[in-house]
Amino acid sequence: MIxxxxxxxxxxxxxxxxxxxxxxxxxxEQMTGLRELIxxxxxxxxxxxxxxxxxxxxxxxxxxxxSERLERVLIEFLVVLIDKHRVRFLPDILDEFDRLVNAEKGxxxxxxxxxxxxxxxxxxxLKPKLEKKTGLKVEIEKKxxxxxxxGMIVVMHDEIIDGSVRHSLDLIREKLERxxxx
Numbered sequence: 001m002i003x004x005x006x007x008x009x010x011x012x013x014x015x016x017x018x019x020x021x022x023x024x025x026x027x028x029e030q031m032t033g034l035r036e037l038i039x040x041x042x043x044x045x046x047x048x049x050x051x052x053x054x055x056x057x058x059x060x061x062x063x064x065x066x067s068e069r070l071e072r073v074l075i076e077f078l079v080v081l082i083d084k085h086r087v088r089f090l091p092d093i094l095d096e097f098d099r100l101v102n103a104e105k106g107x108x109x110x111x112x113x114x115x116x117x118x119x120x121x122x123x124x125x126l127k128p129k130l131e132k133k134t135g136l137k138v139e140i141e142k143k144x145x146x147x148x149x150x151g152m153i154v155v156m157h158d159e160i161i162d163g164s165v166r167h168s169l170d171l172i173r174e175k176l177e178r179x180x181x182x
Contacts, residue, residue: 003089003092004092004096006086006089006092006093007089007092007093007095007096008096010077010081010086010089010093010096011093011094011096011097011099011100012096012100014027014074014077014093014097015097015100015101015104017073017077018071018073018074019104021073023071023073024101024104026071027071027073027074027101028097028098028101030069030070030071030074031074031094031097031098032094032098033069034070034094035091035094035095035098038090038091038094039091045087045088045090045091047061048061048062048081048082048087048090049087049088055082055083058082059079059082062075062078062079062082063075063079066078078090081093099157103136106136106137107136107137107138107139108130108134108136108137108138108139108156108157109138109139109140109141109156110130110138110139110140110141110154110155110156111140111141111142111143111154111155111156112126112140112141112142112143112152112153112154113143113144113145113148113152113153113154113155113164114142114143114144114145114148114151114152114153115144115145115146115147115148115149115150115151115164115165116144116146117142117144118142118152123140123142126140126154127140130154130156134156138156147166148164148165148166148167149164149165149166149169150164150165151163151164151165151167151168152164153167
């Protein structure tokens with residue numbers, strides 16, 4: 001829970017700064033690249049969170065490595081994360097920043113999880129319903145998870161709409177467990 005709160009706070013602050021400097025698209029592109037780098041290799045995060053390494057060495061590395069790759073404001077943002085001991089939350093911050101930038105552009109990524117591959121017409125009919133509900137243009141990411149047995153789960157940032165058979169069975173089981181038999 002703390003990671004989510006920290007990510008929201010720092011991502012929002014970063015968005016406000018890059019918006020003020022008219023760098024939203026450039027920052028989004030560069031932070032997406034940083035996010036992919038971190039997903040592929042955690043050594044940067046490991047180095048920046050290592051307690052035995054002096055903060056000055058961490059600042060030096062960030063400024064040297066990213067001086068040609070990131071806008072100055074983004075480098076200084078990373079320095080603030082080091083200074084405030086929040087680097088361990090960087091992946092969450094980058095994910096939240098991406099979501100905020102997309103919302104700023106009127107986009108929302110929704111993940112639709114189903115037990116089997118659904119017909120495209122299902123996604124085509126779901127998309128306008130989600131767009132009406134959110135007021136944003138929705139991009140649907142499709143995932144398959146046989147463990148849900150049937151139905152679908154829609155995940156949109158902080159909201160989960162669970163219409164899976166697994167969820168329905170769990171609800172029925174809970175109700176049956178509460179029934180007292182004389």
